[in-house]
Amino acid sequence: MGDDDRVSVPSSPSGRSRGCGVPDAGSVDPDEAANRSEHWADRGRAGCEGPAVPPADLRAMGLALHEAREALRTGDVPVGAVVLGPDGALLATGRNAREVTGDPTAHAEVLALRAAAGARRDRHLDGCTLVVTLEPCTMCAGALLAARVSRLVFGAWDVKAGAAGSVRDVVRDIRLPHRVEVVAGVRSRECSQLLLDFFRPLRRGSRD
Numbered sequence: 482m483g484d485d486d487r488v489s490v491p492s493s494p495s496g497r498s499r500g501c502g503v504p505d506a507g508s509v510d511p512d513e514a515a516n517r518s519e520h521w522a523d524r525g526r527a528g529c530e531g532p533a534v535p536p537a538d539l540r541a542m543g544l545a546l547h548e549a550r551e552a553l554r555t556g557d558v559p560v561g562a563v564v565l566g567p568d569g570a571l572l573a574t575g576r577n578a579r580e581v582t583g584d585p586t587a588h589a590e591v592l593a594l595r596a597a598a599g600a601r602r603d604r605h606l607d608g609c610t611l612v613v614t615l616e617p618c619t620m621c622a623g624a625l626l627a628a629r630v631s632r633l634v635f636g637a638w639d640v641k642a643g644a645a646g647s648v649r650d651v652v653r654d655i656r657l658p659h660r661v662e663v664v665a666g667v668r669s670r671e672c673s674q675l676l677l678d679f680f681r682p683l684r685r686g687s688r689d
């Protein structure tokens with residue numbers, strides 16, 4: 482942890498970050514981010530596998546990783562998510578299913594939130610935690626706010642599309658009526674490795 486801290490993401494000067502420390506929105510140069518050929522490889526900045534991360538979050542990330550691996554069965558990008566209730570109980574799971582469903586919105590987070598709301602019979606998920614293997618995109622960050630999720634725990638950073646501290650920080654935008662506590666980088670190496678293993682052969686094929 483920390484030895485691959487090569488991301489040009491400065492620590493938050495405002496002190497707004499919680500958990501392992503997520504940078505403020507806009508602190509990543511978009512051009513630099515776009516030029517990274519393997520933008521998950523070096524997300525391991527200040528990984529959160531240490532004692533500061535609650536064991537429940539580490540265990541939940543294990544479940545999310547299982548969901549991510551299951552997504553591989555359908556040729557989908559391996560991203561998995563789970564939702565925990567206020568008492569820490571597992572409410573729902575989800576995995577990326579865009580390929581298998583043909584639905585551009587079928588991201589792991591959206592599917593997990595829908596299932597959690599169904600399980601609770603309440604579209605508001607106050608007090609709940611969403612755990613996901615990859616930093617949410619803008620759509621999923623918006624879904625987190627719409628559902629009023631209280632906490633977000635994610636694994637790998639996504640400097641090309643991340644909306645929880647990388648490209649932007651939708652979930653902690655003080656101009657919006659709801660904000661989410663963020664813990665970033667939990668089991669980040671396992672999460673990013675899944676993505677690298679998935680995309681590396683595709684990249685190699687595209688060059689042939």
Ligand SMILES: [Zn+2]
Nearest residue numbers: 588617618621
């Ligand atoms: Zn998304």
